[in-house]
Every structure is written in structure tokens, then in C-alpha cells.
Amino acid sequence: MLEAFPVEQDGQRMIALRDPAGFTEQVAVLPLPLLDLVSLFDGDHSVAEIQAIIRSRHGEAPTAEQISNLVESLDEAGFLESERFKARRDAVDEKFRQSPVRPAAHAGGAYAGEPAALANQIDAFFTHPEGPGKPAEALANGSLRGLIAPHIDFHRGGPVYGWAYRALLERSSADLFVVLGTCHAGMADPFSITLKPHDTPFGPVPVDRRFCEALDRRAGGGLLASELAHRSEHSIEFQVVMLRYVLGARRPFSIVPVLASYVHEAVWTKSDPERDPRVPRFIDALLETMATSGRNVCVIAGVDLAHVGPRFGDPEANTPEGLAAVRTADLSMLDAITAGDPTAFYASVAHDGDRRRICGLSPIYTFLRTLPGASGRLLRYQQWPDPEGAVTFCAAAFP
Numbered sequence: 312m313l314e315a316f317p318v319e320q321d322g323q324r325m326i327a328l329r330d331p332a333g334f335t336e337q338v339a340v341l342p343l344p345l346l347d348l349v350s351l352f353d354g355d356h357s358v359a360e361i362q363a364i365i366r367s368r369h370g371e372a373p374t375a376e377q378i379s380n381l382v383e384s385l386d387e388a389g390f391l392e393s394e395r396f397k398a399r400r401d402a403v404d405e406k407f408r409q410s411p412v413r414p415a416a417h418a419g420g421a422y423a424g425e426p427a428a429l430a431n432q433i434d435a436f437f438t439h440p441e442g443p444g445k446p447a448e449a450l451a452n453g454s455l456r457g458l459i460a461p462h463i464d465f466h467r468g469g470p471v472y473g474w475a476y477r478a479l480l481e482r483s484s485a486d487l488f489v490v491l492g493t494c495h496a497g498m499a500d501p502f503s504i505t506l507k508p509h510d511t512p513f514g515p516v517p518v519d520r521r522f523c524e525a526l527d528r529r530a531g532g533g534l535l536a537s538e539l540a541h542r543s544e545h546s547i548e549f550q551v552v553m554l555r556y557v558l559g560a561r562r563p564f565s566i567v568p569v570l571a572s573y574v575h576e577a578v579w580t581k582s583d584p585e586r587d588p589r590v591p592r593f594i595d596a597l598l599e600t601m602a603t604s605g606r607n608v609c610v611i612a613g614v615d616l617a618h619v620g621p622r623f624g625d626p627e628a629n630t631p632e633g634l635a636a637v638r639t640a641d642l643s644m645l646d647a648i649t650a651g652d653p654t655a656f657y658a659s660v661a662h663d664g665d666r667r668r669i670c671g672l673s674p675i676y677t678f679l680r681t682l683p684g685a686s687g688r689l690l691r692y693q694q695w696p697d698p699e700g701a702v703t704f705c706a707a708a709f710p
Contacts, residue, residue, distance in 0.1 A: 315327070315328055316621075320340060326341050335389030337388045337389065347369075352382060412507055413507040413509045413510065413542075413568075416543045416544075417548055421465060421545060421549070426512045429512050430556065433465075436465075436473035437477060443691075444477075446477045446481055455478065457610040457611070458479050458483075458610075458706075459611075459614060459687070459706065460550060460612070461475070461613070461704035462493065462670075468695070470693070471704055471705065474691040475690065475691075476557050485609035486607050487522065488550075488566050488608075489566075489569060490554075490569065491674035492613045493613070494546075494673075498537040499536070502534060502569055502571055502589070502590075503534060504535060505535070506523055511551060513556055516554065518565060522604055530592055530596035549613060551566060573673050575665065577657075594681060597681055612675055614670060614674050615670040615671055617701070617702070621699050629700075629701045634701055637701070641667070649709075651684065651709070652679070656675060686709065
């Protein structure tokens with residue numbers, strides 16, 4: 312599934328295509344008139360049929376050679392479903408299967424790839440004018456049960472990461488972190504885990520295999536079926552990098568990485584988010600496994616909030632007034648979240664069909680269900696106010 316979003320290049324409005332699953336790192340930028348043509352590259356139309364349709368719509372059509380050249384360039388770059396793409400996908404998937412670790416897929420891109428540079432980058436999150444200041448010493452018996460942190464790129468959300476992970480460092484004595492992340496590319500299953508240690512520029516972070524195996528058994532199996540979704544997903548990766556930096560030199564810990572993707576489907580179909588029996592079964596299994604593990608567990612949701620503007624499908628550019636309205640709606644939703652109320656949280660986004668495109672729906676809902684009776688405190692709310700595509704995010708702590 313490709314993402315399409317508007318961009319401006321040399322003063323011209325264009326449409327960019329990218330693959331959130333990461334099978335191609337290229338971004339295709341197309342002039343708007345080409346969209347009508349490319350929309351017909353669906354496997355059901357011959358070149359002659361495409362020409363006839365375009366000619367009937369616009370009075371003229373590209374030559375067969377021009378169409379074939381465009382098909383070839385898009386296919387070579389990995390944007391068309393074809394035998395060539397299948398071979399590309401199979402090779403990428405097999406490389407991940409054979410890897411002993413889950414590689415740091417976004418090192419050197421969304422965050423600095425060298426340890427010293429990354430340490431400086433993260434240190435600046437705390438000392439930034441909008442950051443929380445340097446962390447104090449951790450509490451000997453910190454009782455933080457849960458944390459909500461961003462998964463936006465570090466250079467956009469740095470200070471809010473600082474607010475989240477200062478709270479974790481000062482108030483959590485956990486040695487196991489269940490990290491819930493958004494699956495941006497989508498997957499066939501509502502939940503997915505991986506047993507692979509997560510690599511970071513600071514060194515690997517182990518996965519608690521015993522916990523994961525017990526969780527999978529209690530959930531009825533199948534939690535590894537969509538493991539490939541972890542390959543390039545950043546929502547968990549960014550949390551693991553932060554954990555490794557703030558805790559790696561202080562105490563050993565391990566993680567349980569869980570991708571979630573099911574609440575958006577419930578919103579679209581106007582149904583109960585737990586209608587799929589695999590959802591309550593997984594949540595019950597996670598609660599039981601946490602309770603019987605003998606571990607000091609903290610749950611982290613790596614999430615962003617609203618996505619608004621033309622880049623995400625809205626007709627008009629963002630304005631200060633529009634973003635103020637988004638802020639009001641976000642804060643109302645965050646009241647339900649910090650109250651620990653999953654039903655009210657779901658209702659707050661379902662009533663308008665998730666008009667603000669809350670990216671963290673599934674992990675937030677799971678997070679709230681996993682911490683029954685918990686209430687939290689909003690530490691920081693922030694907007695990245697791009698007129699073309701604004702993103703909102705937050706840090707919240709649940710003692």
C-alpha cells in the first residue's frame with residue numbers, strides 16, 4: 312500500500328508516492344496531470360485501453376512508448392505490483408528473517424547513526440528550552456506503570472521525548488518494558504511480536520523470549536505471524552533507542568515489542584474495537600503474563616496523535632485557527648486517556664470517524680486496557696505546525 316501526499320517542487324504542485332513498508336526507499340514525485348494516467352496502472356487495462364481512456368478524458372494521450380517507459384521506471388523503483396516487485400519483497404523479507412537481530416532501520420535518517428552524535432542529540436532533548444531539564448537520580452522504588460511517548464522523528468519531537476523519558480528515568484524501576492507501537496503499513500493481524508533483539512547505535516536491547524512465548528501461548532498462538540511488520544516500523548524502534556540510552560548504563564532490562572493495528576478498522580466500520588475475538592484474548596493474555604512474570608513491568612505506548620493538512624488528505628492548508636481547534640480536540644481526547652478510560656477514548660475519536668487521523672489509536676487503546684484503574688498526567692503536548700501536514704504528539708506518565 313503506497314502513501315500519496317502533495318509536495319511543491321520548483322513552484323509546481325506535485326504528488327509524492329512512498330512505501331511505508333520500506334520495500335523501496337525511493338520517493339516518486341509526479342506532476343498532477345500524471346495521476347490520472349498512473350491510476351490506470353491497475354493490471355486490468357492494456358496500454359491501448361489506457362490511451363483510449365486518457366484520450367476520451369483529455370482529448371489526447373501519451374504514446375505507447377511513453378506509457379511503457381513510465382511503467383518501467385515505476386516498476387524498477389518498486390512502485391508497481393509485479394513479478395519484479397515480488398522478487399524485491401521476497402528478498403527483503405528473507406534478509407529480515409535470517410537476521411539474528413532487528414536492525415536499527417532508521418539510524419542515520421530519523422536520528423543520528425553514530426553513538427556520540429546520537430548521545431548529543433538525545434542530551435539536547437532535555438536541555439532544549441522546551442525540554443524538561445536534565446533528569447535527577449532515579450527513585451530506588453519508582454512505581455511508574457505506564458508511559459506515553461511520541462514516535463515522530465527525533466528532530467521534530469525531541470523535547471517531548473525528553474519529558475517522557477525524564478519521567479521514566481526518575482520514576483520507573485522496571486526491568487521489563489512492554490513497548491506498544493503503531494503499525495503504519497498495516498498488517499493482517501491485530502497484534503504482532505518479534506523475538507529478535509533490537510539493535511541500536513548504543514548496542515542491542517534483548518527481548519524477553521520467555522515472556523513472549525508465554526504471551527503467545529495464552530493468546531492462542533499466531534503472534535509471530537505478522538512479524539515481518541517489525542522490519543522497518545519506527546514506532547517501537549524510537550522507544551528502544553531512548554530506553555537504551557537512558558537506562559543502558561544504569562541497569563539491565565529487556566523488552567516485549569508489540570505492534571498493534573485494529574482500532575482504525577473499528578472506526579471505519581463503526582463497530583466495537585474488541586469485536587475481533589483476538590483483541591480481548593490478547594489483552595487478557597498480556598494482563599495475565601504481566602501478573603505472573605515476576606518482573607517489574609512498565610508499559611510504553613510509542614504514539615503520535617493528529618495528522619492534519621493536505622499531506623494527509625485534507626483539502627485545505629493548516630491555519631493557526633485550524634490548529635487551535637485541533638489542539639482543543641486533542642486535549643479533550645487526552646482527558647479521556649489520562650483518566651484511564653479506553654471506552655471514552657475510543658468514543659472521542661469514533662464520533663467523527665477519526666477526522667484528525669489519530670495515528671496511535673490501537674496502541675493507546677491497548678495501553679489503557681492493559682493498565683486497568685490507572686490514571687495519568689499529561690506532561691507535554693506539542694504540535695509540529697506544518698501548513699501542509701501538521702502532526703501532534705505528547706508525553707504522559709501513569710504512576
